[in-house]
Amino acid sequence: MKKYFLKHKGLNLLLIVLLVIQTGINTITSLLLIPMMNFLSNHKQEDFIKIVIIMGVLFIVMIIVGNLAQVLQADLTQRQVNDIREDILTSVSNMDYEQFHSHKSEEYVSWLTNDLAMVEAEGFKNYYSIIENIVAIILTVAALTQLNWTITITAIILGIIMAVAPSIFDKKMRKAVENISEKNESFTSISNNYLTGFDLLFHNERTVLLIEKIKNKYEELKDSKVKQAKVQAAMMVLILFLNIIAQMTIIGMTGYYILSGSLTVGAIMTGGNLSGSLYNSIQIMVGAYSRAKANGNILDKYPVIERDDSGISKDFDNLISSNNLTYKYNDKSTITYPSFTFSKGKKYALIGASGSGKTTLLKLLIGDLRKYQGNLNFDNDLYSELNVSSLHNNISIVDQSSHIFSDTVRNNLTLGLEFTDQEIKEATEKAQISDYINNLEDGYDTILKDTGDLSGGQAQRLSLARALLFNRNIFLIDEGTSSLDKENARKVEDTILKMKDKTVIMITHHLREESKKDFDQIIELR
Ligand SMILES: Nc1ncnc2c1ncn2[C@@H]1O[C@H](COP(=O)(O)OP(=O)(O)OP(=O)(O)O)[C@@H](O)[C@H]1O
Incomplete structure (x- = not known):
């Protein structure tokens, strides 16, 4: 995956900048809630209107930047998926007879379609999501320091626990994705085999085999996808549980500091917003990381084959x-x-x-x-x-x-x-x-x-x-x-x-x- 990101590093960098701006604005608007709430409780109408206008402008900029980022991300994903396609086809074109025939042609079709659809949907998209959420995490932690250092350090520790804990599912997740890829291959292969044999089945009144044989394969494919969904669901339950505990802890601590007088009442909204934003970002990032890693591993199964120019070259003589x-x-x-x-x-x-x-x-x-x-x-x-x-x-x-x-x-x-x-x-x-x-x-x-x-x-x-x-x-x-x-x-x-x-x-x-x-x-x- 890294190779493909680096090939378009200019555009990827631009995308990261756009994502940073988008997330930055989001965090700033959360921070602005503190003065906004304070202006409201102190009846400072003019200042309150000013801050609402500033927030409105920021939201508009955020929408425009978000839109640009979305288009650029789609464009980059397609470019990178096509780069992978080209690499696979280059390896196939460099294969010798025995290497090529060690797979069925339908398997190659499955690599170029099913597998790359998975990489497109789950690989690149998730890496962008990781970047976006890392930016959000850094900015949110920076914003939390504005509240109180004890809250910040607690938030960081809870965040680390939340980020690390789901790695216990990594192996299961990788296996589940590999299993889907295998089932996709055999589904494509059998479908092709029986559909190209239609005439034979038709003339022998056995077209019913089309359903019987292919059905087996798509049932297996369904099972493999459900299995992956189960692993993913178990992982999300753990993350969600940790998310709720972490958010409650931060809100509780903010409340404590407001009651003891070291924070203003406006901080409760910001504390709630920032902790929500922090742990939701970690939750998305961890899920995305796990899926990106599992799907990125699909690329390992494609053989990288260089052209073999060795051996004696000559014209037939005798x-x-x-x-x-x-x-x-x-x-x-x-x-x-x-x-x-x-x-x-x-x-x-x-x-x-x-x-x-x-x-x-x-x-x-x-x-x-x-x-x-x-x-x-x-x-x-x-x-x-x-x-x-x-x-x-x-x-x-x-x-x-x-x-x-x-x-x-x-x-x-x-x-x-x-x-x-x-x-x-x-x-x-x-x-x-x-x-x-x-x-x-x-x-x-x-x-x-x-x-x-x-x-x-x-x-x-x-x-x-x-x-x-x-x-x-x-x-x-x-x-x-x-x-x-x-x-x-x-x-x-x-x-x-x-x-x-x-x-x-x-x-x-x-x-x-x-x-x-x-x-x-x-x-x-x-
Ligand atoms: N890919 C393969 N894997 C295993 N055995 C094979 C394979 N291809 C051919 N054979 C076997 O090798 C033997 C020779 O096959 P080959 O196709 O060379 O025969 P042939 O003389 O050309 O036959 P025909 O006249 O029927 O075309 C056969 O017993 C065949 O079953």
Whole structure:
């Protein structure tokens, strides 16, 4: 949290100044009650009117300053929450494949929405409340010295007890907030999982599972929130109890000094006001501190990941080879590969039964999975010593998912990089998708909405066109033409297999007899 406050230290300082002015005026008006009451009891009408006017002006200034402070606080909170969002997204963008996939994508969504909503509502707001109330406490104590030193010292001691006592709830409060965050994650995750499976449930007449499965999660979320409310309520009971005792003590002492003649009668209103203001400020501050601390801890769960630029960067020169290569997902699933060599410019078909490890091999070749056993070499270098970005710059992968971003056709193809219209046109023609794009209302500038706008085959051809556009040295294609009709599949495969300098490794379940001759080697995994 501190980091985000410091990033906007100028504006935060301005906000503190505004809060000091607002609270200062509030305290001064309390102090003015002493002369006001004394003027009244002594029938000094003119002085009484003067002081009422001064108080009126002070209240107007206080309202204006308070309004400015409120707007500035909202603005700063949003800026700081966006800074946290940017830091989370920076870490996510710096993750490697395994780090990213150690969480579900819905968990990331929950971090950026649910967690940050909690930080926004309970984190920053409470820190501002702490500052505001510390100022109020200091000014009120200063004002109390105007009454009597014994009252001031007693007030301070009682205030310290009130501030420290609720820390016994800190641990429980932190756990309660962490629990809410966890329940939010699993609620978001299950909601997303079952809602995206709507079609399947609908066609099997089981949409009732939507309610059953998600209900469990929001019931758990409700319980976690009630649990936090209970901890908070118990803490507030303790604070409130101490608040009342402290206020009664100060009012009692002020009364005693008035009766013994060392304070004027006007002091009773000021004593009551100041002690009320002091202990209410402490009460708010302590509650805010506890909530801010518990919610601030949410930030600790986000991993801070720097970009890893280590490893050898190079261009593919000659061959990829392996021997004794084994990959273990877990104790039940170990895949052992035969030795192989993929040479520059050659074309390979990868076939084998479902589950034999074809997709896993492509993930090893593009550097997604790094914890393999045995030897895997990229030219003369060990895969484990390569820089992953450099590998990506040598390899294009077309996987089975054909993800479509909610963006224009052009941006889906270029991923924001610069290509000429001619390059884009050629790539889409080769992937047999240019006719479809030209018929769209805005052509390459048509905005696609996820995969909804495209058929499986069209989405697949768009992925192939992207790979052709990026024109890297090695093409890894995982069932890249499986959704295409026979004619289009043949045309696209012909284009890919005729690229002279490119190394192509293509997983296929439907190796056509007439295509076999286009491959230099057919590798079967068992
Ligand atoms: N993320 C994972 N966690 C655990 N096991 C996995 C994971 N991904 C794959 N496996 C297992 O590894 C084995 C190989 O899977 P892989 O997807 O590489 O096979 P495949 O040959 O491509 O299959 P298919 O032809 O059905 O696509 C399978 O037994 C699979 O269950």
